[in-house]
Structure formats: structure tokens, C-alpha cells
């Protein structure tokens with residue numbers, strides 16, 4: 070089994086699903102105070118707050134700091150799970166994490182990239198959307214697709230109800246994929 074670091078920014082429900090499936094997590098890194106830290110604390114998982122600036126954000130410096138923390142904890146793989154800061158190219162270059170960083174996005178990529186994927190899917194009137202796990206690259210929501218699952222859009226869906234249904238699927242798909250990755254069964 071390999072050492073995995075998880076990056077999160079919010080409620081951390083995907084992070085929680087990884088813990089429930091016994092994905093071996095070495096450290097959680099968050100970019101703002103958030104519920105994910107409480108989940109880590111309760112589970113006895115080390116966690117680090119690498120707080121980001123909002124005015125005059127130095128993305129390259131933040132990325133170097135992130136890589137240093139991940140190395141310090143011996144992370145070999147990195148799973149972004151609702152991490153809302155875009156990291157610089159250094160994170161994804163060979164010699165740092167290269168292709169060993171995954172991201173999960175609440176749409177069937179390459180459609181509906183970006184921060185408002187669920188809202189954009191609703192606005193477009195699609196009947197099916199879903200989730201995608203892919204290798205993270207310096208380009209947003211791009212990179213080799215590792216897994217996808219469709220999710221039906223139901224009449225009366227709001228952004229919240231649809232996103233919650235997508236997350237239910239993600240909470241099964243992501244831990245499963247990461248366990249395969251950790252056992253060197255993928256890539």
C-alpha cells in the first residue's frame with residue numbers, strides 16, 4: 070500500500086467516505102478552516118492547514134509550500150476531494166507528483182468544467198450528468214480520465230439536490246478507485 074494525501078476545502082464528505090472504506094490516508098491538507106479538519110481529528114488522521122491568501126495570491130509559492138508539506142509527510146499519491154485552490158504547474162511536473170495526483174469533478178468531463186459544474190448542467194437542461202475521476206494536470210479539469218459514472222437529472226432538481234445525488238455516487242467510486250491505485254492496480 071502507498072501513502073496517500075488528501076486535499077480538501079469544504080464539508081469533506083468524500084474524505085469521510087475514504088476513511089470509511091479504510092483507504093490508507095497519511096495526511097489531510099486543507100486551504101481554509103473547514104469541516105474536513107474535524108473529520109480528520111476524529112479519525113486520528115494528521116491534518117495541516119495551508120491557508121491561502123485571497124488578495125494578491127501567490128500561486129507558485131503556495132504550490133511549492135504544498136509540495137514541501139506533502140513530501141514532509143511522505144505522500145506518494147495525492148487525491149483532491151473538493152479542493153478549491155488551483156495549484157501551479159510545479160505540482161504536476163515529473164519530479165514532484167507528476168501523474169500521481171487525482172481529482173474528482175461533478176460532471177461527465179469534458180463537459181461542464183469549472184467551479185459551477187452542477188449549476189451549468191442544470192442550466193443546459195441535460196438529462197444525465199455525473200462524475201469524473203481524472204489525473205490532475207496544470208489545466209483545470211483536464212487530464213487522463215480514470216473513471217466516470219452517470220447520474221440522472223430528475224424533474225425539480227435544484228443544484229443542491231443534484232449535487233448531493235452526484236456525491237452519493239462519488240462516495241462509492243472515489244474510495245474504490247483509490248484503493249486500486251494504492252495497490253498499484255492502476256496506472
Ligand code: GRF
Pocket residue numbers: 078079080081082083084150151152173174175200235236239
Ligand atoms: C465533490 O462533488 C467533488 O466532485 C467536487 O467537490 C465535491 C466535494 O464534496 N470536486 P465534499 O466537500 O467532500 O462533500
